[in-house]
Amino acid sequence: MKIAVLGTGYVGLSTGVCLSEIGHQVTCIDIDDQKISRLQQGISPIYEPGLETLLVKNTGAGRLIFTTSHKDGVEGAEIIIIAVGTPQRPDGGADLSYLEQAAKDISGHIEKGTIVVIKSTVPVGTNEYIKKIIEEKCNKEVMMVSNPEFLRQGSAIHDTMNADRIIIGFENKEAAEKVQEMYRPLQVPVIFTGFRSSEMIKYASNAFLATKISFINEIANLCEAVGADVEDVAKGMGKDKRIGEAFLQAGIGYGGSCFPKDVKALLHTAGRYGVNFSMLKETISINDFQKEVLVKKAIKRFGELKGKKIGILGLPFKPETDDMREAPSINIAQSLTNLGAEVVAYDPVGTEQAKKIIGDTIQYVSSVFDAVLGADALFIVTEWKEFTQLDLASLMKKMKYPIIFDGRNCLEEDRIRQCEKIEYYPIGKQSILSGEY
Numbered sequence: 001m002k003i004a005v006l007g008t009g010y011v012g013l014s015t016g017v018c019l020s021e022i023g024h025q026v027t028c029i030d031i032d033d034q035k036i037s038r039l040q041q042g043i044s045p046i047y048e049p050g051l052e053t054l055l056v057k058n059t060g061a062g063r064l065i066f067t068t069s070h071k072d073g074v075e076g077a078e079i080i081i082i083a084v085g086t087p088q089r090p091d092g093g094a095d096l097s098y099l100e101q102a103a104k105d106i107s108g109h110i111e112k113g114t115i116v117v118i119k120s121t122v123p124v125g126t127n128e129y130i131k132k133i134i135e136e137k138c139n140k141e142v143m144m145v146s147n148p149e150f151l152r153q154g155s156a157i158h159d160t161m162n163a164d165r166i167i168i169g170f171e172n173k174e175a176a177e178k179v180q181e182m183y184r185p186l187q188v189p190v191i192f193t194g195f196r197s198s199e200m201i202k203y204a205s206n207a208f209l210a211t212k213i214s215f216i217n218e219i220a221n222l223c224e225a226v227g228a229d230v231e232d233v234a235k236g237m238g239k240d241k242r243i244g245e246a247f248l249q250a251g252i253g254y255g256g257s258c259f260p261k262d263v264k265a266l267l268h269t270a271g272r273y274g275v276n277f278s279m280l281k282e283t284i285s286i287n288d289f290q291k292e293v294l295v296k297k298a299i300k301r302f303g304e305l306k307g308k309k310i311g312i313l314g315l316p317f318k319p320e321t322d323d324m325r326e327a328p329s330i331n332i333a334q335s336l337t338n339l340g341a342e343v344v345a346y347d348p349v350g351t352e353q354a355k356k357i358i359g360d361t362i363q364y365v366s367s368v369f370d371a372v373l374g375a376d377a378l379f380i381v382t383e384w385k386e387f388t389q390l391d392l393a394s395l396m397k398k399m400k401y402p403i404i405f406d407g408r409n410c411l412e413e414d415r416i417r418q419c420e421k422i423e424y425y426p427i428g429k430q431s432i433l434s435g436e437y
């Protein structure tokens with residue numbers, strides 16, 4: 001099939017690359033000419049494992065093209081997939097301005113039978129709204145399909161190729177079947193529904209996962225107070241198939257470009273319809289609290305942080321990405337510097353993005369060694385695999401005090417206990433103190 005994809009962010013690019021990989025002829029369109037020019041050279045503008053290999057392979061095979069021209073990209077396409085951003089507005093609702101513009105950009109090139117798919121995460125009612133905009137502009141009936149995306153950053157290609165389900169929200173059966181046909185090689189179960197339920201499935205899924213994280217973080221805080229171990233608790237809970245093991249990892253709160261904005265957008269929708277979704281307010285406030293727990297633990301340990309040198313390992317909101325949007329490291333760096341601490345941070349891939357957001361209030365270094373050298377304490381903020389395999393015993397010797405606050409519980413206790421002298425403060429578990437001070 002001939003497919004056009006609007007937007008070359010995580011979703012548009014992963015979708016375009018994967019659809020070309022399963023044999024479709026795909027043109028990806030973006031208004032950002034720098035992104036397009038990099039993509040034309042086979043360079044991915046985002047750090048995403050496996051993406052660049054498929055990008056090079058499919059552009060080489062002529063199945064994947066990049067352009068800034070909506071006309072060139074959209075003309076003749078059987079399916080147009082819109083995957084532009086829907087960021088958060090100041091009032092918490094979703095900003096639909098990119099989507100409205102995208103609708104206008106394609107409306108001059110819609111032909112009879114062209115299917116328009118909205119893959120961006122959009123509030124209930126948006127597919128109907130965008131359909132109206134396009135139809136008013138092009139004077140033709142448009143076949144819309146709502147097809148939300150569930151990929152995670154850091155495993156975008158794997159998630160797209162091995163999705164748990166594909167949601168197809170439709171009014172027109174022919175359009176729904178064609179979109180199902182587009183995905184058929186992936187052999188993923190498809191759920192058909194209406195526009196509004198499809199839109200709601202996306203928000204309900206993200207809000208549920210975010211709430212699951214806030215729930216386990218509250219349990220973690222309680223575990224610390226009562227002397228239980230949140231990892232054992234999560235394991236014990238997760239084995240119950242009704243609960244499930246995923247998303248029970250306690251830590252320093254969820255971040256990223258989606259959970260924070262989507263939870264707020266769902267709350268905004270509830271407000272608009274007069275529904276008091278109070279649980280979501282708690283999900284948000286627990287998460288805000290959780291982003292500060294490492295700093296609170298450090299204050300408890302040191303009394304005050306003024307003049308203390310804190311090494312930070314990890315900056316993005318999760319490993320395998322350089323995305324800094326809503327990363328807990330932003331709050332942590334800000335709180336530490338406000339309290340007068342000197343912060344030295346290392347991340348394997350996220351430093352350039354972090355500089356743009358956190359700025360020069362902290363120092364960025366190019367190795368774990370430089371981050372820990374002479375530090376009063378070490379904060380583990382993102383659980384990169386390389387941090388889990390560190391030679392802790394020798395690193396502790398480089399620090400002023402061998403003190404670790406592990407915001408992701410990513411260090412193995414056996415390895416901690418092998419250190420001659422260490423203070424280890426995880427989340428939702430008892431601290432490990434060994435050696436003399």
Ligand SMILES: NC(=O)C1=CN([C@@H]2O[C@H](COP(=O)(O)OP(=O)(O)OC[C@H]3O[C@@H](n4cnc5c(N)ncnc54)[C@H](O)[C@@H]3O)[C@@H](O)[C@H]2O)C=CC1
Binds near residue numbers: 006011032035105149
């Ligand atoms: N990032 C993620 O992991 C996921 C994101 N989503 C949702 O998918 C949507 C897109 O997210 P991301 O890919 O992260 O967004 P992004 O913000 O990284 O990328 C959006 C891209 O669209 C381009 N764009 C804007 N207007 C355009 C237009 N008129 N024509 C062509 N291109 C245009 C921008 O230049 C940008 O490159 C959002 O609604 C998001 O909530 C859904 C699932 C996962």
Ligand SMILES: O=C(O)[C@H]1O[C@H](OP(=O)(O)OP(=O)(O)OC[C@H]2O[C@@H](n3ccc(=O)[nH]c3=O)[C@H](O)[C@@H]2O)[C@H](O)[C@@H](O)[C@@H]1O
Binds near residue numbers: 149153213258318
């Ligand atoms: O709509 C979206 O954009 C996407 O949002 C999330 O994906 P993503 O934000 O890429 O990353 P996750 O792996 O879900 O992690 C989000 C945050 O939750 C945190 N998290 C995750 C899992 C967990 O058990 N504990 C926990 O604290 C992570 O550290 C991270 O900060 C969802 O998992 C995707 O299904 C969805 O498509």
